[in-house]
Amino acid sequence: MIASCTRINSSRMILSKSAQLNENTQLPSSSCTRNRCRTSAGYNGVVCSVFKEAKTQSCRSLVYPCKQRSARSNHGRILLTDKTSLVQASSGIASTFEDPDSSSDKNASDPTTTDGDSETDEDEKTSTEKQGSTEEPEVKKPNSVLVRIASGLFLGVICAAVTFGGTWSFAIFLAFTSFQCVAEYYTMITAKPMRKDMKAPPLPLRNTSGLLAICIIIGTQMGIRNGIFEVATFALLSSLVVLRAEKKRVRFSQITSLVFGLFYCGYLPSFWVRLRSIPFLVDLNVHPILAPYLPSQVPAGLVCAVLPVLCIVASDCFAYAGGKMFGRTPLIAISPNKTVEGVCWGFAGATFTAVACNYLIGWPGPQYYWLSACLGATILLSSVFGDLLESSIKREAQMKDSGDMIPGHGGLLDRFDSYIFTGVVVYCSVYWFFWSQGLPLSQLTLF
Numbered sequence: 001m002i003a004s005c006t007r008i009n010s011s012r013m014i015l016s017k018s019a020q021l022n023e024n025t026q027l028p029s030s031s032c033t034r035n036r037c038r039t040s041a042g043y044n045g046v047v048c049s050v051f052k053e054a055k056t057q058s059c060r061s062l063v064y065p066c067k068q069r070s071a072r073s074n075h076g077r078i079l080l081t082d083k084t085s086l087v088q089a090s091s092g093i094a095s096t097f098e099d100p101d102s103s104s105d106k107n108a109s110d111p112t113t114t115d116g117d118s119e120t121d122e123d124e125k126t127s128t129e130k131q132g133s134t135e136e137p138e139v140k141k142p143n144s145v146l147v148r149i150a151s152g153l154f155l156g157v158i159c160a161a162v163t164f165g166g167t168w169s170f171a172i173f174l175a176f177t178s179f180q181c182v183a184e185y186y187t188m189i190t191a192k193p194m195r196k197d198m199k200a201p202p203l204p205l206r207n208t209s210g211l212l213a214i215c216i217i218i219g220t221q222m223g224i225r226n227g228i229f230e231v232a233t234f235a236l237l238s239s240l241v242v243l244r245a246e247k248k249r250v251r252f253s254q255i256t257s258l259v260f261g262l263f264y265c266g267y268l269p270s271f272w273v274r275l276r277s278i279p280f281l282v283d284l285n286v287h288p289i290l291a292p293y294l295p296s297q298v299p300a301g302l303v304c305a306v307l308p309v310l311c312i313v314a315s316d317c318f319a320y321a322g323g324k325m326f327g328r329t330p331l332i333a334i335s336p337n338k339t340v341e342g343v344c345w346g347f348a349g350a351t352f353t354a355v356a357c358n359y360l361i362g363w364p365g366p367q368y369y370w371l372s373a374c375l376g377a378t379i380l381l382s383s384v385f386g387d388l389l390e391s392s393i394k395r396e397a398q399m400k401d402s403g404d405m406i407p408g409h410g411g412l413l414d415r416f417d418s419y420i421f422t423g424v425v426v427y428c429s430v431y432w433f434f435w436s437q438g439l440p441l442s443q444l445t446l447f
Helices: 002-024 033-039 046-052 056-061 083-096 100-109 111-134 144-164 167-189 203-221 228-243 252-267 270-276 300-326 340-361 366-397 412-436
Strands: 281-283 297-299 330-332 335-339
Touching: 144 167, 144 300, 167 203, 167 252, 167 270, 167 366, 167 412, 203 228, 203 252, 203 270, 228 252, 252 412, 270 300, 270 412, 281 300, 297 300, 300 335, 300 340, 300 366, 300 412, 330 340, 335 340, 335 366, 340 366, 366 412
Parallel strands: none
Antiparallel strands: 281 297, 330 335
């Protein structure tokens, strides 16, 4: 009751002040007292008690805040929306009608306020002086381009070691890569922007997907070519139904994200294992420059695995340099940093590398330069579309990188997204090339 009386008294003072000011102010006439009393009748009589004593002239002079507490006016009239707005309006308008002389007298009669402000100012000055005196020089961040190059070289050395080290070292490295890619994939799937539109699979199945990806890679290396992906998919989906039995339904987004994650990060990379495991020996007509370093016969799997990697690395380097120097036309909105000029330079780099490898090692032969150029162009297209697909997932998740495992590049999925579809395309090309050379299908099934 005391608080209500205080509000009523303060509002009466405001209305009397507004009436004095309205003597020199002409505003549109309005009989708003009755309507406002009806609108605000539910606020325990506090608002009505104010407006009942208000004159029409005073009502026209007041500008009340709206629900957003902003000073919007509709010919001087805005209806109050809550009790708090009335109290804030009373305090705000009272400070507006306050006599400036009285406020200056109040400040003069209260010396502690000015002294406190001056002391605060002095403290701020001394603190800023101390900060300026003890400020340490900024540490320069390393150049992002140099970090990117160093990380790429280090990763390239590791990939070369496991590739030339044998089929099993290659498969083990690829199994670890697939497991990490599955983890980064579900990091994007479970990002906050993605959760608005879809339901992510349960955590146990996400962890199981990484283990199944390893099983697919190792099984492929052991010679299990058919049925392993299908069995892994069945295991995931049946487990999903069991875990969601109490919820009475399984979300379609959970099914698709599980199947696509295993297909994208487990099954497609297994084709690189198939490429590296081709057991046939091929004769090389090595250029005299490289003759001291390369044998005359090597496994076909080694050539078929190294050649696409060199083409992708060359296309990335050419595309990056060409895009930086000549990039003007955006390629696609999914990846704003890619330009048409950069892709053209990448095309030139991939085809040149494929033809140059044919010239230096003599495989598949001088009569197949056109086939090498077509293979380079196909590798470029598959790498670009693999990169764009991963970029679309990141854009949907509103993430710049899928992870931070590789400095300057992001996650492993950011680095190997160009290789995921390339393995399938190269495998299909090599498969039918050997068939055109007269290799029986019974032997083709071995890889």
